Amino acid sequence: MTDSATPSDFIAACHTVIGAAHVLTDAHDTAPYLTDWRHRYTGAACAVLKPATTDEVAQLVRIALAHRIALVPQGGNTGLAGGATPDATGRQAVLSLGRLNRVRALDIHNNTITVEAGVVLAEVQARARDADRLFPLSLAAEGSCTIGGNLATNAGGTGVLRYGNARELCLGLEVVTPQGEIWDGLRGLRKDNTGYDLRDLYIGAEGTLGIITAAVMKLHPLPAARVTALAALASPHAALDFLALAQRCAGSLLTGFELMSDFCLQLVSNHFPQLRYPFDERHAQIVLLELSDAESDEHARALFERMMETALDEGLLEDAVVAESLAQSRAFWDLREHIPLAQAEEGLNVKHDIAVPISRIGTFIDETDAAIAAAVPGARMVTFGHLGDGNLHYNVQAPDDGDAKAFLAQYQTALNRIVYESVHRHHGTISAEHGLGQLKVDEAARYKSPTELALMRAVKNALDPLGLMNPGKVLR
Template sequence: MTALPSPDHILAAMQDIVGASGCLTDAADTESYVTDYRRLYRGKSPVVVLPATTEQVSAVMAWCYAHDVPVVPQGGNTSLMGGAVPDDSGTAVVINLRRMNRVLAIDTINDTMTVQAGVTLAGARAAAEESRRLFPLRIGSEGSCQIGGNLSTNAGGTAVLRYGNMRDLVLGMEVVLPDGRVFSSLRGLRKDNTGYDLKHLFVGAEGTLGIITAAVLKLMPQPRASAVAFIAVESPDAAVKLLGEARQLAGPAVTAFELISAPALDLVLEYLGDTASPLPERHDWMVLVELTSGADEEALNATLMQILESGLERGWVKDAAVAASGADAQTFWRIREEISDAQTRTGGSIKCDVSVPLSRIAEFIGNASARVLALEPATRMVIYGHMGDGNVHFNPLRPKDRSAADFLGQWYKPVSDLVDGLAHAENGSISAEHGIGVAKRDDLRQYKSQVELELMWQVKRALDPKNLLNPGRVLPGLDSPK
């Protein structure tokens, strides 16, 4: 095997391509690029490269490919699975796309928006709003996460129930391949049956097959009306039944249906400090429901009240707070969106991101909760998520009297394995929207068939035969299956 170029040689080559200002090497400057969001994974890199154009990304990749230098693509670095930072070998160049942050075009007739991959999700949503359109992806890290990363992890979020994942929101894509070639389908077509739809290879691939540099995204009409309620329900089973009733009565107007456990609400209210529960009494389970439509506000609120009344009559609903203003709705959503950060600040949560068929979600939550509490009775069961698409963030949190290090050291792997196994037994997935990265990579040998693994490796070999692009991520093991 040919020896890798020296760090000085790599740096000089990168500076020739992107300029000295586009290369970071000092430890203080690179710290945030080589450390993951939860500070669980930390690596090294000879240089963090900040390209400004697709041509620069292409040139960097071509040089690295020719010299066998591994590359880690990176967006906002909000991954929870360790998939966007280098390992500790110090051999991989990090390519961060934050300088590629321009909205290239908005077509209000075609209802599309073309953006560079480094545009933040918040920036994309704001640009759409300025054109009186909606880009519907909505996740808690929208101020930091970038469109390229959203596509690379097939991000979901709180509006999947109505609008789908990122795979459903992209029409075209520009991707730099491992050898530096550029694939482009930035056409904004909703119908194109000219062979394989190649863009979908790169959605959810976590930067292992190519570096997404631009995309054409779908836009939607802005809703004219919204109705939001924070509802106490009898149980997860009651929540599932209430969702069915909401869909029956409101149809596609049901935009979000978020489950929240009492420990999750307790934690976030303690973290926020300045926010009270929307409900006067403590309840074991709650859902945050949002309806949106092009109809008038009065009609939508009437539909929401009809859903609540039906739930009360059937014993599914115990209490409810209906947002009387936009400020109320923002408060309700703030509670939901801050649950993740509240856990990070507190430390000691075992983050299981699973999905199961909606018909099995209540039984899964009940079984998994009982099994975890049998291991550690004082565990705080922080459970929340996008109930409408079966995605549960099942995050057992350390007891208040145990340190994060102690709790995670004892229970992280046993509990993760337990929860993943129960989800798999329900025909579910061990990763609903966080991806695989490093954290779940080796688990795929247990939950993916040999045929699936071999097919994924065949795709990887075809596009990246040298295994230089985000190596050691997603695909299990150091070597591909034989």
């Protein structure tokens, strides 16, 4: 902020651009924007700004620049790393993009949809489906998260194995720079070799380099059939062997391959009794897999059954059940999607969103489980995630009947160190799909090389020299 400027001057200038009704300053009105989804971070803001167009965003950025007010972009506020929460100084403003909610274009022949940053993910899926197309990005928060946030964190979800994460699904962006200029990169091109790929620079940057206001996203043919199954296995190592077989048999038809430990499904059954454990006997690991076929249900089911028979014959599976209806398929996915909810019902826990090379997952789990058991006797492991792309939600629940708050206070730092050191040894990452935000910014600096950090800072300083774009996130 300049010496002569005050927050009231900034707020008055914002009124002239978007109207007083869309500049929130009352504590009751701003409160929902100041705390993250996990209630882990609560900040303060001089205002919450709610523009409705890209031009309004650009004008607000120029006003913020003139008054030296930092901006914290926010979409659906469903992030898990505190990336959309302001600091406690009250000298930052939240830029809520929820009113940028138009679908600008849907191009059937180009298989693209152009949407503004505030469009909710489920709406993009629905608009694609209405046009007989598939938008494959799918996450638990899809009913409230927005495309802008998905791109800012390079969201993954359950379809990465077949379709890639948000970066792979995006062809072009519209971005407001830290200087308040608008870059129109909304090109629906699969090939464009004309210089630096600015699109990829902004995706995953968590709003620290500029503000994504719209995007061109890829669509895919709507599958003619989907077949879903649950497979029971003895270990993560067996799950890796089964993944290799499934990829060999199904190729690109394999669209989902989710690993869930026995304890995960026990938690779901305990807290959501309508979602019963899917097998008569308990098994160490369960895989939820899905095929999407463009030909027919008969073709998909025949391929699926051959694959499952081969896996059983080779001794990879202990049991398996194939969904016989859409309702049963939905029930299988409900088991997977209720794991985080069941874990929250069970009490406080230590969460990790990590990835290691797929081939190392079994060894990583064995070694890290043993290290945690030695450090915290009785700790319960809630291990689940996207085995097909190496991303695990590797979470630690307090011992049964223990004091969860005391557990976190005593062990969280040590548990993080055990997990992150193990991830580093296995050449993995401490954040696979949730971003760094403010939660992991210091930990990331510990594991990145000085050269990598210097390159990242050079980019940040070149594009945002005053550090007004979401400061304190991604880089200190």
